[in-house]
Amino acid sequence: MMRLNLVLLLAVLASAVYLVNVQYESRRVFTELDRARSEARRLETEYERLQVEKRGQATPARVEKLAREKLQMRQATPAITTYVTYSAPAGEDVAAGVAP
Amino acid sequence: MSRSIQYTSSPLLASRTPVWRSKFVVGAIALAFFGLAARAAYIQVVANDFFQRQGVVRFERTLDLPANRGRILDRNGLILASSVPAPSIWAIPEDVDLDKAQLQRLAKMLDMPVSDLAKKLRDEDKTFVWIKRQVDAGIAKQIAEMNLKGIYQRKEYKREYPEGESAVHVVGFTNVEDNGQEGVELTFNKDLAGKSGSRRVIKDRLGRVVEDVGDQIPPVEGRDLQLSIDSKVQFFAYQKLREAVVENKAQAGSVVVLDVLTGEVLALANYPSYSPAKRSNLTGAQLRNRALTDTFEPGSTMKPFSIALALEKGLVKPESIIQTAPGKITISGSTITDAHPHGALTVNEVIQKSSNVGTVKLAMQMQPHEMWEMFSQVGLGQKPQVPFPGVVSGRLRAYKTWRPIEQATMSYGYGLSASLFQLARAYSVFARDGSLVPVTLLKTAQQVEGVKVFEPRHAREVLHMLYLAAGPGGTAPKAQTMGYSVGGKTGTAHKQEGKGYAAKKYRGFFVGVAPIDKPRIVVAVMIDEPSNGKYFGGDVAAPVFSETVQQTLRMLGVQPDMAVRPQIVANAVEESF
Numbered sequence: 264m265m266r267l268n269l270v271l272l273l274a275v276l277a278s279a280v281y282l283v284n285v286q287y288e289s290r291r292v293f294t295e296l297d298r299a300r301s302e303a304r305r306l307e308t309e310y311e312r313l314q315v316e317k318r319g320q321a322t323p324a325r326v327e328k329l330a331r332e333k334l335q336m337r338q339a340t341p342a343i344t345t346y347v348t349y350s351a352p353a354g355e356d357v358a359a360g361v362a363p
Numbered sequence: 364m365s366r367s368i369q370y371t372s373s374p375l376l377a378s379r380t381p382v383w384r385s386k387f388v389v390g391a392i393a394l395a396f397f398g399l400a401a402r403a404a405y406i407q408v409v410a411n412d413f414f415q416r417q418g419v420v421r422f423e424r425t426l427d428l429p430a431n432r433g434r435i436l437d438r439n440g441l442i443l444a445s446s447v448p449a450p451s452i453w454a455i456p457e458d459v460d461l462d463k464a465q466l467q468r469l470a471k472m473l474d475m476p477v478s479d480l481a482k483k484l485r486d487e488d489k490t491f492v493w494i495k496r497q498v499d500a501g502i503a504k505q506i507a508e509m510n511l512k513g514i515y516q517r518k519e520y521k522r523e524y525p526e527g528e529s530a531v532h533v534v535g536f537t538n539v540e541d542n543g544q545e546g547v548e549l550t551f552n553k554d555l556a557g558k559s560g561s562r563r564v565i566k567d568r569l570g571r572v573v574e575d576v577g578d579q580i581p582p583v584e585g586r587d588l589q590l591s592i593d594s595k596v597q598f599f600a601y602q603k604l605r606e607a608v609v610e611n612k613a614q615a616g617s618v619v620v621l622d623v624l625t626g627e628v629l630a631l632a633n634y635p636s637y638s639p640a641k642r643s644n645l646t647g648a649q650l651r652n653r654a655l656t657d658t659f660e661p662g663s664t665m666k667p668f669s670i671a672l673a674l675e676k677g678l679v680k681p682e683s684i685i686q687t688a689p690g691k692i693t694i695s696g697s698t699i700t701d702a703h704p705h706g707a708l709t710v711n712e713v714i715q716k717s718s719n720v721g722t723v724k725l726a727m728q729m730q731p732h733e734m735w736e737m738f739s740q741v742g743l744g745q746k747p748q749v750p751f752p753g754v755v756s757g758r759l760r761a762y763k764t765w766r767p768i769e770q771a772t773m774s775y776g777y778g779l780s781a782s783l784f785q786l787a788r789a790y791s792v793f794a795r796d797g798s799l800v801p802v803t804l805l806k807t808a809q810q811v812e813g814v815k816v817f818e819p820r821h822a823r824e825v826l827h828m829l830y831l832a833a834g835p836g837g838t839a840p841k842a843q844t845m846g847y848s849v850g851g852k853t854g855t856a857h858k859q860e861g862k863g864y865a866a867k868k869y870r871g872f873f874v875g876v877a878p879i880d881k882p883r884i885v886v887a888v889m890i891d892e893p894s895n896g897k898y899f900g901g902d903v904a905a906p907v908f909s910e911t912v913q914q915t916l917r918m919l920g921v922q923p924d925m926a927v928r929p930q931i932v933a934n935a936v937e938e939s940f
Contacts, residue, residue, distance in 0.1 A: 290574060294571045297571075297572045308448050309448075311446070315445045318441060319523070324602075338914075340846070340913070341845050
């Protein structure tokens with residue numbers, strides 16, 4: 264009887280220590296998860312910021328300025344545009360050109 | 364010897380202790396234990412609220428889960444407004460201990476004078492001072508790296524507007540608290556803002572989150588808003604408008620581009636404008652979204668409606684002859700004149716030459732209530748159904764109060780008022796075979812049903828007249844554009860000042876439709892007080908129309924409907940108002 268009690272006591276102690284350990288471990292892992300989540304959120308906003316920046320670099324105002332000044336381009340007019348219509352299955356495109 | 368005392372046989376010890384004493388002590392101790400147990404049970408089982416609350420206060424925290432403000436996109440998904448992180452820098456002046464070099468470096472990074480910064484940090488009584496709100500993320504990072512004592516950052520967001528001043532009247536802006544103040548940002552503030560959530564957590568000694576407690580309330584993210592605006596069309600319209608306003612030394616100008624098939628607003632621009640990023644010296648003139656909030660007498664641009672009503676009532680046919688000689692007509696004592704006297708004109712030519720007399724002669728054959736009904740059916744005197752701050756309804760008086768002279772002047776656009784936006788929308792009846800389009804600022808995929816105002820046949824006939832007006836011999840040959848057929852009507856109105864009309868102040872405007880055979884867009888342009896010699900709508904507003912139509916149709920992928928040849932612009936512009 265005495266021996267059985269001793270074994271049970273040890274088992275209870277072991278389980279208690281194990282419980283503490285598991286609790287500790289779970290909190291550590293949770294902290295890690297939380298950190299990863301906030302990192303994800305940070306990266307998301309960073310992505311958004313970069314998207315806006317990219318868009319800011321490609322506004323019509325800037326594109327037009329660069330095209331005009333750096334690339335010496337000019338505005339397309341119907342006079343210098345050929346419109347091409349796609350005629351589906353025949354395989355051959357028919358160009359409905361507008362003569363310049 | 365006999366005096367010695369035998370301690371072991373003390374008489375005190377010899378006397379027997381009564382039993383009740385020991386029992387009393389045992390009883391008292393037992394009672395004390397029982398008291399403790401009861402108290403423990405009371406604290407832990409019955410009245411545990413207080414201590415639990417104290418515990419919670421010490422390790423549980425509520426974290427705010429902020430909702431991101433939704434983005435505003437244009438019809439092609441390009442960003443018009445979006446939130447980016449912009450930390451705010453704050454300090455506890457008492458704790459701050461900067462040497463001179465650090466102070467200068469900080470001031471330089473924050474782009475503020477050293478004296479200002481020093482002043483903010485000097486006030487030691489305060490425990491909290493904003494140093495600068497919403498600084499660039501990059502600069503904030505540098506400041507954080509400097510690791511200054513007493514200087515902290517708070518996570519905040521600010522709005523970026525890549526399109527800048529060209530779209531600001533539509534998009535609007537938010538204040539430092541991220542609340543919409545103008546434009547779409549204000550009207551749709553609720554949708555855009557979302558709703559922040561929260562979560563309960565347990566934090567450890569180092570401030571790390573170790574456990575979630577209970578349910579978390581997830582944040583409701585702000586909804587993205589897709590506008591009908593096309594940022595390219597918007598930009599070009601704004602650019603051309605700005606050029607025209609500057610060239611004509613005008614006070615201001617507005618342009619509206621409507622897609623007549625879907626009722627979408629493709630562009631809505633005003634000049635003068637402002638940059639949403641630099642709002643420190645804003646004036647009311649810059650802030651006003653004139654196209655929606657300013658009304659004026661639409662002048663000659665109303666004539667097509669009067670003529671359309673005349674056709675509708677069967678008074679005339681497009682080829683009917685109307686005698687407009689000698690260029691004036693007297694209605695109950697007041698004389699209405701044409702700027703250039705014409706002889707006998709067909710109804711087509713009345714519009715083409717913009718004859719007041721011709722229009723008035725037709726209008727006087729109609730009943731006031733018929734005209735009033737038609738004007739209200741095309742949206743005059745009613746607020747346009749666009750969700751926008753400050754939209755005005757214009758003025759259209761009840762027909763019962765009209766005097767004959769007023770009925771006459773209203774037929775050519777005086778005595779009533781409308782905003783440029785209303786005017787643009789009203790013209791959709793000619794572009795859509797007689798039905799008025801419901802307008803929207805939000806992207807819509809499908810074509811919409813309009814409200815029928817005129818018979819398709821009559822709308823077509825008036826559209827042809829508009830085409831003639833923009834052609835050779837009309838009032839606005841400068842409205843023509845390469846490759847596309849256009850039609851439209853000019854207007855030039857004296858500005859009202861106080862009770863009368865200002866002598867030398869005008870508004871020139873032009874409202875038109877393109878292309879004529881299959882109308883796709885309505886463009887309305889208004890130039891306020893042009894003062895560089897030219898002031899007729901056909902001279903100041905029509906060129907803006909021409910270029911805007913050109914760019915818009917090209918970007919919408921509409922094929923030119925006319926053979927392209929060099930366009931010769933007629934030299935003399937005849938116009939009346």
